[in-house]
Amino acid sequence: MARTACIVALLASAVAAASGREPVLKQVDLxxxxxxxxxxxxxxxxxxxxxxxxxxxxxxxxxxxxxxxxxxxxxxxxxxxxxxxxxxxxxxxxxxxxxxxxxxxxxxxxxxxxxxxxxxxxxxxxxxxxxxxxxxxxxxxxxxxxxxxxxxxxxxxxxxxxxxxxxxxxxxxxxxxxxxxxxxxxxxxxxxxxxxxxxxxxxxxxxxxxxxxxxxxxxxxxxxxxxxxxxxxxxxxxxxxxxxxxxxxxxxxxxxxxxxxxxxxxxxxxxxxxxxxxxxxxxxxxxxxxxxxxxxxxxxxxxxxxxxxxxxxxxxxxxxxxxxxxxxxxxRTLSPTARLTLDIRDAGGKPVPARVSVQGSDGRAHAARNAWMHADDGFDRAKLATEGHYFHCASPCTLDVPAGETQIVVQRGFANDLWQRRIDVAAGRETTVGVSLVAHPFPPEFGDWISADLHVHMNYGGHYRNTPEHLAWQAQAEDLDLVENLIVNKEERIPDIAWFGTPGIGTRPRISHAQEFHTSFWGHLGLLNLRENFVAPDFSAYRHTALASPWPHNGVIADLAHAQQGLVGYVHPFDTVPDPVNDASLTHQLPADVAHGKVDYMEVVGFSDHKATASVWYRLMNLGYRIPAGAGSDTMANYASLRGPVGMNRVFLDTQGRLDDASVFAALKAGRGFASNGPMLGLLVDDHKPGDTIAAGRRVKVRIALHSPVPVDHLELVANGEVIHRFDLRGDRTRMWGTGEIDLPKGGWLLLRAWNDDANPLLLDLYPYATTNPVWLEGPTPDAHADAAYFVAWLDRVIEATAARDDYNDATEKEATLAYLREAQSLIRKRAGDK
Missing domain, CATH: 2.120.10.30 (TolB, C-terminal domain)
Incomplete structure (x- = not known):
């Protein structure tokens, strides 16, 4: 592989809404x-x-x-x-x-x-x-x-x-x-x-x-x-x-x-x-x-x-x-209908549940009578008349559709090919369609992965009533191994609070109950593996309420979670790249908590803009902060209208196939794996996997792998925020295996990423995106003064906004919060060798 250095294209100028995809009913102003x-x-x-x-x-x-x-x-x-x-x-x-x-x-x-x-x-x-x-x-x-x-x-x-x-x-x-x-x-x-x-x-x-x-x-x-x-x-x-x-x-x-x-x-x-x-x-x-x-x-x-x-x-x-x-x-319908049965089986011929989209000759979505119909929250109006709809099919499943041409799409996780057919169904007739899914497992040398969605809300005020058993079934239909149900408030209530402290269910897939901490000021936290109690209050900085004070800030909450062996992650971080100069408001606390060592992972792939989030992640890693990539879909799993199902954004963790908490959280904290909304990635650098540390500044052998259910536009090696190699994707652009050599930088980090410019209607997210965790390069790190200056300026804005708040409960809360933020600035300066 030849080295081709160029500045990474994920800076603010390149981070924009995916071309074509727009919100449903975009005319509503809220x-x-x-x-x-x-x-x-x-x-x-x-x-x-x-x-x-x-x-x-x-x-x-x-x-x-x-x-x-x-x-x-x-x-x-x-x-x-x-x-x-x-x-x-x-x-x-x-x-x-x-x-x-x-x-x-x-x-x-x-x-x-x-x-x-x-x-x-x-x-x-x-x-x-x-x-x-x-x-x-x-x-x-x-x-x-x-x-x-x-x-x-x-x-x-x-x-x-x-x-x-x-x-x-x-x-x-x-x-x-x-x-x-x-x-x-x-x-x-x-x-x-x-x-x-x-x-x-x-x-x-x-x-x-x-x-x-x-x-x-x-x-x-x-x-x-x-x-x-x-x-x-x-x-x-x-x-x-x-x-x-x-x-x-x-x-x-x-x-x-x-x-x-x-x-x-x-x-x-x-x-x-x-x-x-x-x-x-x-x-x-x-x-x-x-x-x-x-x-x-x-x-x-x-x-x-x-x-x-x-x-x-x-x-x-x-x-x-x-x-x-x-x-x-x-x-008694107005027009003739036909009965359609879908018999979905895996590569071994075993019946498996899956996600199904069916569009009838009437141009409408159809589902089995007892299925939960779901709809996407955005779509490309040049490609679709309305947003996509889908349901989960317990194979076999039967539905009634209008007579005529019927379009069927079946999906199950990321390792299986999409299955698509157009068939004609006759009025009054019964038609059974056999669906044989084709799987593409990765070679074991890249990792023995389990897949986890670290951010799901089982119930959140939606149309349907969910249970752990039904959530596990949703996960099974999405070929997902682990779901973290983040219990959280929806304004005054906490819909799933009764489940906190109850044992998780299942072996594969497994459902665990954790927590999300809400604040519209500091940014939201995922609190995993809490062993003792739900962290209360579940929110802060809610203006015009009795919990208006910005205290406790996220660093305080992180300490409370860590005290009961919890893991702390920043969830759905950024829809745009934070701009300390031009943003009207900037209060996100992420860089301060990273500087203080409070952050165990970050949803690099989540309910946010993946490119914008990655650009911030890169800057933190340039300063030597080893923040692992997590992933969470933020799916409201009892909603009829949502951006993607359970497991749409997931992290693949190399746990040697084990699904116990110790193995899962050890792999997450060590950064052993990749985060994705579709493309599956493998990376080996001199036979070392993501999360490992290797000697830098030398020529090494690199092996990469890609398998994606949808075509991929870009597959790239990124080191210290720069693209050092672009792979030439040909054919249907869904698969690639490669081995070659590259010259490593003298220090820092290296990862593999896949991404698209535009949305794909078959992938219910802003655009396809995946990234491995980095392989760490032991040696002198590149100059990070610009990155440090960026976060110092960022925290200047946070400090300004924090000082302007007049709704602390007392002066001690305000002083402690400002001191925490100023100390974080000092720690970041030291990372770049500044005083």
Whole structure:
């Protein structure tokens, strides 16, 4: 191999969003683009997602699988009412006269309001323009409609319009725009107004708004539709997007969903005077999207209490508490369907679970009836009409699809080739498709690896209800050996706190329960292998709360974790390369904690920009800090909408095949392995593996290996932040084996990396990326004064921001924090030989 020196291309100028890939519903303007989509907007699920009563009190219209359905309570057959090509229907609201239904339709670009005439089956678009229009609610007399729209602003605002046979007229925002004086982390700087519900007399709207509320979606309020300045707060509430209050027909009672003092949403009851709410339901499962029957004797809602954790439609009687699940055992569809069975087997012919994507002739995603449907959080609009969808198939699995051409993609981990087919299925026929996966195991000399996702959230407020057993099954379908379930707060609650301290389950895959420490100021920490207790509080620096103080900072938390034999890692570090000169704010504490020896690993591949994160990692290693590369997908494993499944970002650790904690964490801390979201890498330098230290400044033999489920654009050897060799990838660019010689630098580090310029629709991340840990080169390290100056300037900004905070509990906290940061600067200067 010839040496070709060049400055590494992973500096700030080269770190940008992957070409083509953009967020789903990018028109929504919020500081945080992840949680609101799952917690607020309708998602494609195989189970029910929204419901409304017909006037007879006995029949329901509900959304399921992207269509609207009608079903009588007590019957087991559902009748399909809508089925749009390439689009998905949600959130039905039945007119009081029972003649029509308004709903929202998603087509990959936006969500628009539509109306269905129940007698003729004809549909009519009510809005257009590509905004996000959701939660349509018809007034009792059917002459007005209220909904939530981002039209014109990108913010969730309450709209109202007149409605007749021709459509909408005089559509306008009811409350107008208002910018808050508070800084908000998860929510827009502009107030929102969501969850409209009409009073029975049609004069008022109940809604949820957040004027001057920093955390939570806001309070329940009432506004007069003809005098919008006349509004009053009904009840203070801090639920996350899911309150959806609904007026009872008597105009007195209000049912809504809240996790008030609990870990799951339950149904609560208050009244128009805002009386102290009392719960209607109890338990450890979710109950949301509640709607009263017209006679006020029933409440329908969406729950997830079933054995499979999927969504389900439940009707309960507030008086007496009797409830029943409305289950569609038979489906009467609008168009002919075929039955498709997938029989997935590994290279040895053994049935194995796997991740499956199926697109029917209708341009829509399909899944087995009891499967959890998942959707990507971004996509390239030049390549796809909507984001990709997938489910996990317990082979064999059976699903019903529209007759015609059907596209199937099967994936299982990184070592197996992608399997893709297009087949024609005939109406009324059953078709079984055999899927034989082709594996490409690496030669054992590169390592005897186990794969681990160090950052997963089993439950985090999503549509589904997860358990350790189901999480293990998800991991098995992804060919993953170990999952670290990082228990963490979602604002007021910690959904998986009951699992902390319980034994992990399984042998392979294995589920362990650990912790993530949250702070929007210092950066997030992964705390693995905690032996004694959950580190409390689980967050700090939450402005406008009783835990507003930046103390404890991350260094303090690291000490608490290390005291109980825990490992401390920085998780999802950087979406862009930190710029101490130009960044509006810079408070990330990583370089200070590395300087103080607090950091055991770093998610170089995670829910962040891998290139940006690697550029910081390289600078730290140039200063001699041996920070191992970890990986974690930050998957919310009970979400319907998320960036990739469990194991999308994983670290391969050379543990000689052992999966016990001692072997896993020893390999992680020693940097024995590689981190990846797809490409698998092998590196040997004079037969030494990543994590080893060898003599530098000489000519050595290098062996490399690459196997990737998707094509790779770049495969490179990097030493001390410079590319010293680029490999010429040919053919399908998914495999390469090579042996050669290179001249090593006089000291520092050397690693192998693979990466792409653009996103790949078959890999549900920003772009394909993998890196080995470094082989350390024993000898004089290159000049690192520029790297030291970079981190000193970085910490100057952190110190500036820290000193400006006025919400410490006392002066001692502030002084100790500033002293810690200044000492870190001194330690970094010494690394470069400066005083």
């Amino acid at each position: 500081p945080h683009n992840y949680y609101w989509r799952e917690l607020y907007l309708p998602q494609l699920t195989t189970g029910p997602s929204g419901v409304s009563f017909m006037p007879d009190n006995e029949t329901l219209v509900y959304s399921m699988g992207g269509s609207l359905w009608r079903q009588r309570i007590g019957d087991d057959e559902a009748v399909e009412l809508t089925h749009a090509k390439g689009a998905y229907d949600h959130q039905p609201d039945v007119a009081r006269d029972g003649r029509s239904v308004v709903f929202t339709r998603y087509d990959g670009g936006g969500l628009e309001l539509w109306r269905l005439d129940l007698a003729s089956g004809k549909t009519q678009a009510l809005t257009q323009g590509g905004a996000v229009n959701v939660e349509p609610r018809l007034s009792p007399d059917g002459r007005r409609i209220a909904w939530v729209s981002t039209q014109g602003t990108g913010h969730f605002n309450l709209f109202i319009a007149d409605i007749d046979a021709d459509g909408l007229h005089n559509a306008h925002p009811l409350l107008g725009e208002r910018k808050s004086k508070l800084d908000r982390y998860y929510y827009s700087a502009f107030d929102h107004a969501i969850n409209p519900s009409w009073s029975p007399d049609g004069k008022s709207l109940l809604y949820v708004g957040n004027p001057e509320i920093a955390w939570g979606t806001g309070d329940l309020s009432i506004v007069s539709v003809d005098a919008p300045a006349q509004r009053r707060k009904l009840l203070s509430e801090e639920t996350s997007w899911s309150a959806r209050p609904d007026f009872a027909p008597d105009g007195k009672r209000i049912v809504f969903s809240s996790y008030h003092g609990r870990q799951t949403h339950q149904l609560w009851l208050t009244n128009v005077q805002g009386a102290a709410p009392l719960p209607l339901t109890f338990g450890e499962t979710e109950r949301r999207n509640a709607r009263w029957s017209p006679d006020g004797k029933r409440i329908a809602y969406i729950g997830n209490a079933g054995a499979d954790g999927n969504t389900q439609l439940v009707v309960m009687e507030p008086l007496g508490g009797a409830s029943r699940v409305v289950e569609a055992k038979r489906l």
